[in-house]
Amino acid sequence: MKINEGSLDRTLRVIAGLILLALGLLHVIGGVWVWVAVIFGAILLVTGLIGFCPLYTLLKINTARK
Template identity: 50%
Template sequence: MQANVGNTDRALRIVAGLIILSLYFVLGDGLRWAALIGLVPLVTGLAGWCPLYTLLGIRTCSRRTQA
């Protein structure tokens, strides 16, 4: 599993994931579960690897920072 998410992309994903997850506490009972979608950008940001990027052949990190 090679890293395919760059540092800026990772930071944006982590922040976006945390913001979306925080909606869990704001939304009503019917929509509360939808905030769990924030786990996707959070986990991909923390891991540095995005499966969709792999399928599409996208890489936002430089070659030398790949693990």
């Protein structure tokens, strides 16, 4: 597993993930959107924290400095 996210990418993912998790867990949104927000928020948070995105690997995207 090689880091494929740059620092800006990682920062934005962590912020977006925390916002989505908060929206879902605090029930600011309702219905099925709660689960959508929690799942995508968790994915963004984890990928932002570890610096690796499997989808980037499949699409051959690398925002990390070389």
